[in-house]
Amino acid sequence: MHRIGFFVCHGHDVLDLGGPLSAFNQVATAAGHTPYDLHVISQPGGPVLGNSGLPIETRPIGRRTFDTVVFVGGDIDPMQASENIAAARKLSAKALRVASVCTGAFLLAETGLLDGRRATTHWQYAARLQSRFPLTKVEGDSIYIADGRIWTSAGIASGIDLALAMIERDMGPEIARAVSRLLVVPYRRPGGQSQFSAMSQMEPESDRIRIALNFAREHLAEALPVERLADAARLSLRQFGRAFRRETGETPAKAVERLRVEAARLRLQDGSEPIEQIALAVGFTDPERMRRAFVKLHGHPPQSIRRQSRLSGKG
Numbered sequence: 001m002h003r004i005g006f007f008v009c010h011g012h013d014v015l016d017l018g019g020p021l022s023a024f025n026q027v028a029t030a031a032g033h034t035p036y037d038l039h040v041i042s043q044p045g046g047p048v049l050g051n052s053g054l055p056i057e058t059r060p061i062g063r064r065t066f067d068t069v070v071f072v073g074g075d076i077d078p079m080q081a082s083e084n085i086a087a088a089r090k091l092s093a094k095a096l097r098v099a100s101v102c103t104g105a106f107l108l109a110e111t112g113l114l115d116g117r118r119a120t121t122h123w124q125y126a127a128r129l130q131s132r133f134p135l136t137k138v139e140g141d142s143i144y145i146a147d148g149r150i151w152t153s154a155g156i157a158s159g160i161d162l163a164l165a166m167i168e169r170d171m172g173p174e175i176a177r178a179v180s181r182l183l184v185v186p187y188r189r190p191g192g193q194s195q196f197s198a199m200s201q202m203e204p205e206s207d208r209i210r211i212a213l214n215f216a217r218e219h220l221a222e223a224l225p226v227e228r229l230a231d232a233a234r235l236s237l238r239q240f241g242r243a244f245r246r247e248t249g250e251t252p253a254k255a256v257e258r259l260r261v262e263a264a265r266l267r268l269q270d271g272s273e274p275i276e277q278i279a280l281a282v283g284f285t286d287p288e289r290m291r292r293a294f295v296k297l298h299g300h301p302p303q304s305i306r307r308q309s310r311l312s313g314k315g
Contacts, residue, residue, distance in 0.1 A: 002170065003037045005066035007091060008058060009084050009107070011051045011075030015156050016101040020070060023163035023179055030178035031171060039066070043087040051075050061087055068166070069095045073102025073122070073155075085110045097166070099151035101159035108152065109133040117147040122155030141298070160185055204247035208233040212244070216256050220263055220283040226252045260284060261293050268306045275302050 004024060006017055021038060028034040042048045045060025051074050069091045071079075078084070089111045092098045100108040105121040106129060108114055115135040120126070126140030139145060144153040144162040146169075153162035160183065168176035180187040204210050215232040216224055229252050230240035244252050263282040267273050276287050284290035291301045298305065 001037045002035055002068065003039070003066045004068045004070065005039045005041045005064065005091065006070045006072055007088065007107075008040060008042050008048050008050075008056060008072045009074065009079040009081070010049055011078045012048065012056070012072045013074040013102065013156065014050045014052050014054055014056075016073040016104065016159050017050075017056065019157055020101060020159040020163035023160050023167065023183060026179045026182045027167055027171065027175060029182060030175050035171065039064070043083050061091065065094045066091065067095065068097040068099065070159075071098075071100040071104035071107045073100065073104040073159075076103050076106050076125075079104070079107040080110060095149075097149050097151065099153070099162060099166070101153050101162065102155045105129055105152050106132070108150070109136055113150055114152075117150055118145050119147070119150070119152040120145050120154050121152065124155070204244075206243065206247060208235060209244055209247050212240070212252075213248075213255070213259075216259055217263075220256075220260055221281055222283065224256050224283065229256075256283075257293050258297060260290075261297050264290060264294075264302065265305060268302055275306075278302070 006021055008017060017040065021040070024036045024038055027036055040056060040058050041061055041064065042058040043061060045058055045062075047055040048058050049055050071088060084107060088107050092108075092111055092113055098108065098113060100119075100121075102122045103125055105114065105119055106125075109119070109129065109132070114133060116137070118137045118139055119129070120139050120142040121129050123140050126138050129136065130138040130140075142154065143158045144151065144165055146165065151162060151166065153159050164176050164180055164185075164187065167179055177187050204213065212229045212233040216229060226241065227237060229244075230237050233240055233243075235243065241252070244250075244255070248255055250258070260282045264278050264284075267278045267281065268275075275290075279285075279287045279290040282290075284293065287302075294300060294302050294305065
């Protein structure tokens with residue numbers, strides 16, 4: 001039986017723990033037998049308070065060893081305490097597979113295991129992780145990354161994506177798909193983290209600007225001059241331009257371009273649709289214009305984004 005230890009610190013996030021824990025637990029139902037022995041552990045053992053105020057009962061590390069160790073994310077400062085770093089090094093030394101969920105990557109990085117490796121974390125903390133650990137190759141848009149025996153996932157719910165990928169590696173795609181159906185989540189989530197970070201940064205407060213953005217999302221394949229968006233919002237051009245910039249921080253033209261890039265990214269993730277067809281479907285008049293938009297927003301052309309998505313999925 002494959003032993004998995006979920007290491008938590010004070011201030012852990014309950015979904016960082018519960019998401020992947022539930023995924024591995026559901027394998028017994030999907031497979032008809034119990035291949036995983038699951039443990040929630042901490043350095044001292046006993047109840048450990050999460051950042052939601054919910055205490056979780058844990059077992060002390062002691063001399064326990066695990067085939068897979070998952071470092072659960074949450075508040076960063078507590079997990080960087082010296083006793084937690086020492087525990088992480090001890091657990092990682094004997095594990096066949098080591099993983100982190102969300103900000104758990106900071107604890108994993110403290111052990112030195114991310115030096116020279118590709119890794120990801122929550123999009124909000126990707127730059128901080130890269131700055132603090134410059135030897136780590138941080139990819140802030142990936143949902144999860146497998147680099148050898150080291151696995152890292154993005155924020156919060158992406159721990160489920162990480163677990164499904166591990167289950168597929170261990171048990172095969174049929175079992176992993178069955179688990180995703182039991183959890184009512186996508187087997188392979190389309191797109192990277194930027195679909196959440198970019199859109200959340202552009203979320204307006206007023207209904208009229210929200211209506212205009214929703215209109216743009218629904219008509220990306222069509223021409224979307226500012227006059228058309230202002231009409232959708234039922235505002236004059238001057239009122240619309242001022243309100244839009246105030247609430248989103250961008251001009252309408254830049255916002256539409258961002259929406260088109262992110263819509264194209266979702267299609268690129270699938271890996272089968274021709275890039276020329278994607279460009280037209282999301283409103284770029286030609287592939288070269290889409291390429292320039294991708295490079296401007298993400299620093300990479302569409303072909304590179306597609307290649308990175310495939311590598312992240314395969315590990």
